[in-house]
Amino acid sequence: MVDDDALISLDGVEKVFDVRRRVSLMRREKRQVRAVDGISFAVARGEMVGYIGPNGAGKSTTIKMLTGILNPSGGRLRVAGIDPARERVRLAHRIGVVFGQRTTLWWDLPLKDSYGLMRRMYRVPRARFEENLERCVDRLDLAELLDVPVRQLSLGQRMRGDIAAALLHDPDVLYLDEPTIGLDVVSKAKVRGFLRQLNEERGTTVLLTTHDLQDIEQLCERVMVIDHGRLMYDGALGGLHAAGSAGESERTLVVDLERELAPISVPGARVVKVEGPRQWLAFPAGQSAAPLVSAVAAEYPLVDLSVREPDIEDVIARMYAGRD
Amino acid sequence: MAEATGTAGTAGTAAATAGPAETRPAREFTDPEAPRAHGRVLEGLRGYGLIVAMWIRSTMTYRTSFVLSTVGNAAITLLDFVAISIMFSHVDVLGGFTLPEIALLYGSCSASLGLADLLLGNTDRIGARIRDGSLDTMLVRPVPLLAQVAADRFALRRLGRVVQGLGVLGWALWSLEVDWTAGKVLLVPVMVLSGAAIFAAVMVAGAAFQFVAGDAAEVQNSFTYGGCTMLQYPPTVFATELLRGVTFIVPLAFVNWLPALYLLGRPDPLGLPGWAAFLSPLVAFVVFVPASLAWRAGVRSYRSTGS
Ligand SMILES: Nc1ncnc2c1ncn2[C@@H]1O[C@H](COP(=O)(O)OP(=O)(O)OP(=O)(O)O)[C@@H](O)[C@H]1O
Numbered sequence: 001m002v003d004d005d006a007l008i009s010l011d012g013v014e015k016v017f018d019v020r021r022r023v024s025l026m027r028r029e030k031r032q033v034r035a036v037d038g039i040s041f042a043v044a045r046g047e048m049v050g051y052i053g054p055n056g057a058g059k060s061t062t063i064k065m066l067t068g069i070l071n072p073s074g075g076r077l078r079v080a081g082i083d084p085a086r087e088r089v090r091l092a093h094r095i096g097v098v099f100g101q102r103t104t105l106w107w108d109l110p111l112k113d114s115y116g117l118m119r120r121m122y123r124v125p126r127a128r129f130e131e132n133l134e135r136c137v138d139r140l141d142l143a144e145l146l147d148v149p150v151r152q153l154s155l156g157q158r159m160r161g162d163i164a165a166a167l168l169h170d171p172d173v174l175y176l177d178e179p180t181i182g183l184d185v186v187s188k189a190k191v192r193g194f195l196r197q198l199n200e201e202r203g204t205t206v207l208l209t210t211h212d213l214q215d216i217e218q219l220c221e222r223v224m225v226i227d228h229g230r231l232m233y234d235g236a237l238g239g240l241h242a243a244g245s246a247g248e249s250e251r252t253l254v255v256d257l258e259r260e261l262a263p264i265s266v267p268g269a270r271v272v273k274v275e276g277p278r279q280w281l282a283f284p285a286g287q288s289a290a291p292l293v294s295a296v297a298a299e300y301p302l303v304d305l306s307v308r309e310p311d312i313e314d315v316i317a318r319m320y321a322g323r324d
Numbered sequence: 325m326a327e328a329t330g331t332a333g334t335a336g337t338a339a340a341t342a343g344p345a346e347t348r349p350a351r352e353f354t355d356p357e358a359p360r361a362h363g364r365v366l367e368g369l370r371g372y373g374l375i376v377a378m379w380i381r382s383t384m385t386y387r388t389s390f391v392l393s394t395v396g397n398a399a400i401t402l403l404d405f406v407a408i409s410i411m412f413s414h415v416d417v418l419g420g421f422t423l424p425e426i427a428l429l430y431g432s433c434s435a436s437l438g439l440a441d442l443l444l445g446n447t448d449r450i451g452a453r454i455r456d457g458s459l460d461t462m463l464v465r466p467v468p469l470l471a472q473v474a475a476d477r478f479a480l481r482r483l484g485r486v487v488q489g490l491g492v493l494g495w496a497l498w499s500l501e502v503d504w505t506a507g508k509v510l511l512v513p514v515m516v517l518s519g520a521a522i523f524a525a526v527m528v529a530g531a532a533f534q535f536v537a538g539d540a541a542e543v544q545n546s547f548t549y550g551g552c553t554m555l556q557y558p559p560t561v562f563a564t565e566l567l568r569g570v571t572f573i574v575p576l577a578f579v580n581w582l583p584a585l586y587l588l589g590r591p592d593p594l595g596l597p598g599w600a601a602f603l604s605p606l607v608a609f610v611v612f613v614p615a616s617l618a619w620r621a622g623v624r625s626y627r628s629t630g631s
Pocket residue numbers: 017018019033034035053054055056057058059060061062627628629630631
C-alpha cells in the first residue's frame with residue numbers, strides 16, 4: 001500500500017530495538033523488541049485520526065518515526081512526500097509535534113520568548129505569526145501565561161502552551177502523543193474543542209494517540225488500533241464494535257426484579273452477572289430487545305429495566321484482552 | 325483477534341472533504357526548498373545564532389551576575405597560570421623552556437580551548453539528553469541538531485577563559501624575543517583559531533561517542549581539558565610514543581606545540597619539518613571529517629526512550 005497522494009503513508013514499517021538486560025551480575029542477555037512490526041496505513045490531508053492501543057503497543061514509536069526522531073528498521077514512510085529520517089530538518093517545517101509527557105518549550109524562558117524564538121527558527125512572517133499566536137492565545141486561554149517561565153506552569157497550562165507552540169508555523173500535520181494526559185475535565189474539553197476547530201477551519205491533518213477514549217469519540221471519525229506493533233483495526237470508530245468482538249457483539253439487558261432470585265432463564269439471552277435483585281442479560285447486538293423484555297415480564301416480577309449498547313471501552317478492553 | 329480490517333483510507337478519505345483544503349492559508353513562507361538552497365551549514369549557523377542570542381539576552385537580564393561570573397571565570401583560570409609561575413620561582417627552565425616560553429604554550433592553548441568551550445562547550449551534556457530522551461524535542465525543530473546542542477544554554481561567561489588565555493599569550497609574545505617574519509605574525513592568530521577548531525572537532529567526536537557509550541562526557545573532557553593541561557608543558561618533557569599519538573592520531577600537537585616551536589625557532593622533537601607548523605588549519609579541517617561522520621552515525625543510532 002504505497003500511497004504517495006496521502007499526506008502520511010507507511011508501508012510495512014518496522015522498528016526493532018536491541019535491548020540488553022542484566023540477567024545476573026556477570027551475564028547480560030541481548031534481546032530484540034519489535035516495537036513496530038510491519039505497519040501500513042495512509043492518512044489523507046485533512047483527516048483526524050486516533051491511534052490507540054495498550055501500553056507498549058508501539059504508538060509513540062510510530063510517531064517518533066513519523067517525525068524523523070527514530071530511524072525505521074524496515075519499511076517505507078512518507079510525510080508530505082518527505083522521508084522523515086533522511087530529511088528531518090526539512091520535514092520539521094511541515095509538522096507540529098506535541099508530546100504530552102515532555103515539553104518542547106525552553107524550560108527557563110517565558111512562553112512569549114519561546115514563541116518568539118520559534119518564529120525565527122521557522123521563519124514565520126511576523127504578521128502571520130501574530131495572527132496565529134493571537135488565535136491560540138485566545139482559544140487556549142494563554143493570555144495570563146505568556147510571561148510565565150515554562151517551569152512554573154502547571155501540567156495543563158504547559159500542555160496548552162505546547163499545543164500553541166506546535167501550530168505557530170502552520171504545519172500541515174499535527175502529531176499529538178497523549179495530549180490530554182493528566183488534564184482536568186475543563187482543560188480536556190478546551191483542548192478537544194480547539195483541535196476540532198483547527199481541523200475544521202484550517203484543514204490541519206491530525207494524528208493523535210490517547211488512552212482516553214472520549215478524545216477519540218469526540219474528535220476522530222477514523223481510528224487505528226495497534227497492539228504488539230501490529231495494526232489490529234483501521235476504520236470508522238463505529239465499526240470497532242463489530243471488529244472487536246469478531247461478529248459476536250452483544251448488548252445487555254439490565255433488569256431490576258422485586259427480590260433476589262437465582263439467575264433467570266430467558267430464551268435468546270444469558271445471565272452474565274447478578275447483584276442482589278439486579279441481573280444482567282447479554283444478547284446478540286443484532287437482535288431486538290422487545291421479545292426478551294416481554295418474556296422476562298411474563299415470568300418474573302419485573303420492577304425496572306434498561307438496555308445497554310456495547311460500549312466502546314468494553315469493546316477495546318476486550319480487544320486488548322484478546323491478544324495472545 | 326481479527327486482522328486489521330481493510331477499511332483503511334475509505335473511512336478516512338471521506339472525512340477529508342475538499343472544503344478545508346481551499347480555506348487553508350497559502351504557505352508562502354516556509355518554502356521547504358529554501359533551507360536546502362542555503363545549505364546545511366549556513367542553516368546550522370543561523371539556528372545557532374538565534375539560540376545563542378536568546379540565551380545571551382536571557383543572561384543579560386541579570387547583568388551584574390553575568391559580569392561577576394565572567395570575571396570569576398577568568399580569575400579561576402588565571403590561577404592555573406599563577407601556579408605555573410610560582411613553580412618558576414624555584415626553577416629557571418622546564419624541559420628547556422623558560423617561563424615566557426611556557427606562557428606562550430599556556431596562553432595559546434587556553435585561548436583555543438576557551439574559544440571552543442565558549443562556542444561548543446555544552447555538547448558534553450548531550451549524554452544526559454540522550455539518556456532521558458529529551459533530545460527528541462530538538463529533533464523536531466528545523467535546525468540541525470549539532471547547532472542546537474552546541475548552542476544549548478550558551479554561557480557567555482566562558483569568554484573569561486578566552487580573555488585570560490589571550491592575556492597570557494600577549495604577555496608571552498611581549499616578553500619573548502621572537503624573530504618576527506610575516507609568516508610568524510600570521511601564525512599567531514592561525515594557531516589560536518585552528519587550535520579552537522581542533523578542540524571543537526574533538527568535542528563533536530566526543531558528543532557523537534556519547535550516543536554509543538551512555539555517559540562518556542569524561543572521555544571527552546580528558547581529551548579537551550586534559551589535552552590542554554598537557555599542551556601547557558613543553559613537548560620535550562613527554563615520551564616519544566605520547567608525542568606520536570598526539571601528532572598523528574588525535575592531532576592535539578597541532579593546537580599549539582608545532583606552531584609555538586616554530587615561533588620560538590625550536591626543532592620539533594619528532595623531527596617534523598618547520599612548515600608542519602602551518603598545517604594546523606588543514607589538520608583542523610581534516611579532523612572534522614571523521615568527527616562529523618561519527619556525529620551523523622551517532623544521530624542515526626539515537627533510540628530515544630520508551631516513555
Ligand atoms: N528507546 C527504547 N529502547 C528500548 N525499547 C523501547 C524503546 N522505546 C520503546 N521501546 C519498547 O517498544 C515498545 C513500544 O513502546 P512505545 O513507547 O511505542 O509504546 P506506546 O504504545 O507508546 O505505549 P504507552 O501507551 O505506554 O505510551 C515497548 O515494548 C517499549 O518497551
